Amino acid sequence: MPLTVENIISRIHLPANVPDVVPSIVMDFLVPDISLARAIDVSSSVALLDFIWARSVRDARSDRWSVARLLQSQPRYFRWEFSQALLQAVSCEDRGMVEWVVAHFPGCPVSGRVLEEVAARGWLWLLQLLQAQEGGALRCSKETLSKAAENGHWEVVHWLIDHTNTVQDNHRYLVGIAVGANNLEEYRWLKARGYGVDRVAFTESPQEEWPVRKEIFYDVLQRSRWMAGSALRDAARNDDVPFAEWLVTHYCKDGGTNLPHYSGAKAASEKGCLEMLQWHLKRLRDVIDLSEVMFLAAENGRLEVVKWLRTEYATKPSVDLFQGTSSHFGASACAFAMDAAAGQGHLDVLQFLHELCISLQTQRKAEHPGSFQHDAHIPHFGPQCSPAKCGHLEIVKWLFASRSEDSALANAGITRHLRLEPRCRKKQIISAMRQAVEHDHFEVVLFLHTMYVKCRDANKMQAELKRNLFWVRNDDEIRAWIEEH
Structure with missing residues (x-):
């Protein structure tokens, strides 16, 4: 609803002998009965606000019901409309309004x-104005x-602390x-x-702000020892071994647990x-499960x-790097690590x-020929693996190349996940194409299409592609390409 009130008002030229009520009738016809907040939302016109206010004063002298009349006849509505109109004006960042x-x-x-x-917008001038209004x-x-x-x-x-009733x-x-926020001042x-x-959600x-945060830690830890764990994690993120050593010496009394060093290692x-990872792992007692550490690195x-x-741990069978005894990753931490690396584009x-x-x-x-289970893993193109969704074309190409290396992989006895049934392979390609289409990675779509052609009857391919992909919201060029193919 475009409202150009200034133009409307300036174009109304009525004869001088027309009764005063006529201009109001004309304006009532042209401008709907809306609240001030609504007027601010749809127009930046102060003239519109003036008209609605004048309408409210006029209607207050009559029995006619209108939204404008409520401004002058209902005190609670008056106060409510003030809050709504002011909130809308602030949201529009219109100082005049x-x-x-x-x-x-x-x-x-x-x-x-x-x-x-x-306060969120930092409008101190308005806070001072409102303070003066409220005495x-x-x-x-x-x-x-x-x-x-x-x-x-x-x-x-x-200003709020010093000048208001906080x-x-x-x-x-x-x-x-x-x-x-590392705001030392x-x-x-x-x-x-x-x-x-208070408790701080760090x-x-x-990295350039680390010296400031470290200075804050030095000061805060004198009064709040509980922050030592957060400080140790931050030291690990910034590879600051001397500060970590200082923390462990003075504050991180872990009571015989691995928690501070395991968190730092992650x-x-x-x-x-x-270097920091090595420092923490040397101080871990009874190193057993490092699958989550491996996952984060991957x-x-x-x-x-x-x-x-x-x-480091290849010759230490007691240390778990891949089997995933951690509660987060279950029995296939190696698979999760590979999927994570693929999804993030780390070829x-x-x-x-x-x-x-x-x-x-x-x-x-x-070592265990009788009980050995084939559980080798190549990341899939399903919803759990997102190289196509993220546009990692090189990863997508590598996945196809790796899946075709059956002769080399057969010698290792791990082809169960690689020799996919044709139907399964087609479904995975469609799933990957859907993700690539949805996220506008056209080059990935085109590559996957060439792979799809190789494992699908061309006469049946076009209808299946359209059925699976056309509904996905995408770029006009991709949609046109789907129509053509």
Whole structure:
């Protein structure tokens, strides 16, 4: 509903002797009876707001029911409309609209939702204006302060604490936000106010911010020892062995458990910090299951870590790298690691694990010929493996090449998963094509199509492709190609 109210008003030229009611009738016909919030949503016209306000004053003197009349006849609706209109104006980031709303609703209490939205946008000028409107009675909640802090508007946080009736607490959550954001300046400001440290949900920060976070850790740990575990994980992510040693010496008294070092090992493996990984593993008691450590290295393409783990623990049968005794991955951690590497596009890791898998299966077959089960794995094209979905064309090509190496793989006795039945192979190709189409990876679609042609009767292929792929939302060019093929 386009509303160009200024144009409408400027184009209405009625004779001077026309009764005053006529312009109102004309405008009522042209402009629907809507709320101020709705008007702000559909138009940036202050003239439209002026007209709706004038309509409300006019209708208040009559018995006619209208939305506009409620503004002048229902006090609760008046206050509610103020909150809705102001919230909409703030959401539209239209300062002119905001100032109009505030000017026309003097003395109305400001809702918490409005304050949260204003604080999240860092509009200190509006908070000060609303404070003046309410005569210093603005009440600030924990949520309002949090919104400002989480969005980095610390000048708003300072003003709210100093100039409003804030909820009385020690603002520990603000300290947590400052620490989590590596904001040393604000952490010191809050600390100087005597605020303690609450639980902090640490997010991963850029490596260049590590010195700042480390300085915060040094200070915070003097008052909150529980943060030592988070500090140790962050040290692992940033390959800071000296800081990790300091933590273990002073704070990480693990009570005889592996938890701090196992968590650190996982973080180091994920980031490819080999020196840190080695440091943690040397301190682990009774190393048994490292399948999750191996999985994280494979998923994140840390080939150096994958190779080192294999070399280090190949001769230690008590250490579990692949069978997956961890509760997360069940009995096929090696398969999960290969699938993860494929889905993330790490071809070098996938190839290494594939060769390793063949080697392990050959060894197990020789050691246990009677009970040996063929469980070698090549990542599938189904929903659990996403190279096609993510557009990793080289991975897709390698998967097809590996599946055709039956003669070489037969010697290792692991072809159960590689010699797929034709029907199964077709279904997997269709599944992969569907994912590639849905995510606009046209080059992957074209490659998979050539593979599909090789295992399908061309006369039946076109209808099956359309039936399986045409419904998928996709680019116009891909849709046109599907129509052609």
